[in-house]
Amino acid sequence: MTVASTAHHAPILSVASLSIAQPAGRVLLSDVDLTLNAGEIVLLAGPSGTGKSTLINMLSGAIDPREEGWQASGEIRYGNQVYDLASDRVAIGGVVFQNFALFDDLSVADNLAIARDHSDAISPTLSAAIDRLIEDIDRRQPVASASGGQRQRVAIARTLLGNHPVLFLDEPNSGLDVSSSRQLAGMLRALVDEIDIPIVIIAHHFRHLIDVADRAVVLDSNAHALVEVAVETNAIEAALTAVENGEAPTAHAVPAPPVATDTRDLAEGGPLPDATARWELGWGVRFFLRYIWELCFSPSALLFVGLGCTIVGFVTTWFVFMYLPFRDYLLPVIHSDALAGLAFSELRVLAPLMAAVLISVRNSSLITASIGHKVYSDQIKAMRNLNVPHRLYINTMVMAASGVAAVFLAAAAVSLTAWVAMMTWAHIFPDGSTYMWRDQFLQRLWPPGVSFLVGWDWILAKTVPSIVGASAIALYFGYRPKHDVLDINKAIAQSLIWGLSFVLSWQSVLTLIEFKQVSARLEATF
Known part of the structure; x- marks a missing residue:
């Protein structure tokens, strides 16, 4: 199943023939294609337990299939580089986890420093965006003393310092009230417009993210596929209901450019961040x-x-x-x-x-x-x-x-x-x-x-x-x-x-x- 792009930005990254199976053998995705464009926000929805978090953990290198028994295959194309998921641990995206996963024994400044010291240098544009994101937060304070909203912004800033070409967010509006959810949506829209990288958001509560999203994708656990649907609340809810009932969700017509099948179809990009851990x-x-x-x-x-x-x-x-x-x-x-x-x-x-x-x-x-x-x-x-x-x-x-x-x-x-x-x-x-x-x-x-x-x-x-x-x-x-x-x-x-x-x-x-x-x-x- 192919998930193409509808945004007007150039495609920068393509995942081809992606398949993921759990160590126990349960198949989560089978032969999936996915293209991500610069400067777009993609909503990823699906019933609980279907593998959405596993997908972003695998693509971000947080799960290493070679060590933990997962089965993964497929190719990632970024710029002029091609990576084989069956043999390479590739970190195409930085992840902001649902619980933020901040290092609670470190201060705000040290949480940022440990990410900066183990990644490549970031661009001045990204550095300025990160500074604006946390400009009102005391970096000397322990992260445990920060508010929930502050911790979330610190987590986003720390992840951006990893200098990945894609940003993944796992349930970023979970537990937020209506006002906070809208503020989060506006912040993400402003951020993606400024740094011009794609953001993929796993969302169960997507109503307040619809207005800022460019695309919506539903994980069909019956067909082990990703299905693109219209960026509308009713369309997403109908697709989720169909999946839960064992039916095929209605795919959204995609008149946009085809999925990139060659590195020449992708916008030029540097090499992916080295997935090998660095010693400092x-x-x-x-x-x-x-x-x-x-x-x-x-x-x-x-x-x-x-x-x-x-x-x-x-x-x-x-x-x-x-x-x-x-x-x-x-x-x-x-x-x-x-x-x-x-x-x-x-x-x-x-x-x-x-x-x-x-x-x-x-x-x-x-x-x-x-x-x-x-x-x-x-x-x-x-x-x-x-x-x-x-x-x-x-x-x-x-x-x-x-x-x-x-x-x-x-x-x-x-x-x-x-x-x-x-x-x-x-x-x-x-x-x-x-x-x-x-x-x-x-x-x-x-x-x-x-x-x-x-x-x-x-x-x-x-x-x-x-x-x-x-x-x-x-x-x-x-x-x-x-x-x-x-x-x-x-x-x-x-x-x-x-x-x-x-x-x-x-x-x-x-x-x-x-x-x-x-x-x-x-x-x-x-």
Whole structure:
């Protein structure tokens, strides 16, 4: 089915023989042709669940069929370039998502900056249009504090900074009152006249967009086709009713120029934006610093691990010396060996275990909640559309920060546990010297002349892989599809269960191996 153009502007982009099928095999579109003209507004309507959002996500690069199991084929012609959808991820359009998909941990200015830094330079005309679009918005404020209308304009401005030849809007007037819908329609008409690129609008509520639209297209889910209808409310509603009843909608006669079948029929245009995500060192460092703070150095992380290790150091030391059977008779004989054995159990076993469990539980929850929210709110799709390398900025930096957190917090846990053990011992034996405690507690784990704690490699071998592995599990569950908030909660629970199970399993196996390795030297060591 061919959808031709009726506007008087020159065609700039053509999609030929487009077919899209879901990973499960359901066909959404089959052998569809579509031509878009410069400076026109196209309404895209259709019953819910027929694939309208999927269409724009596929054409914008927000969905990569090669990674997610989607099946896509067809050619995109833009200027003198031809792209094959079956093998190329092509971002022909920038998407303004229904929920705006702004990066809510960034300010307005940073939302714009991350798009600008990962795209080609924009024209002065487009730059001026963007400035006018958001001229009354404080760019220093967090996007979460902006009003709905301001957030929408910031989302449009950010998408335009991606410098795509087409602008897609997904339900831009959803939830707006009559006055706001009319203001939005006027703003879009003025914008498209100024920057002269096509705008495709997915709309269920299209009454207030009719006056500014040049074309109307209905997605016929029965024939898996796009059908052009008259730009009239009655014509669009009749076509939608026909589709819902399983009938073929009445196509609008198109007397305009035929669909472009060769690149020579298209107006000259530059190459499409590179769909390969770009790495920017400054943003990479920024993401890393954010995650290293959240996962390692934030007060809640330090307090969480500190409380756990305080309990370990106090309880084990207190019960060993206060509840030892025949304490008055045995303690003078075994005091030194008791301290040495206590040091091994606390510093080589309990402190690393407590640190790994507490860090993995806390950080898994944070990671899964953060990524799950980004998936649910389409922020991951927005990063793809803007060529922001989310896997590098998020996955890599989360794993790197988790590794640093494992080393730092494990060392802190061991040190704090030892200090609490010393203070507890000093409370039990107020006449004893802490120098004596140090000599006896660390006599075989940190003897004079040794630079590091004996067994530090075992501590790191148990702690780092378990914490980093739990973070990887949290990322996996965070990235799984999210249809509602309950899916985010479910993902958090799953990441906690599987992550903690991995930590306990890894720690148990490594501890058993450690005991086996040192058993031959226990007599000499202890």
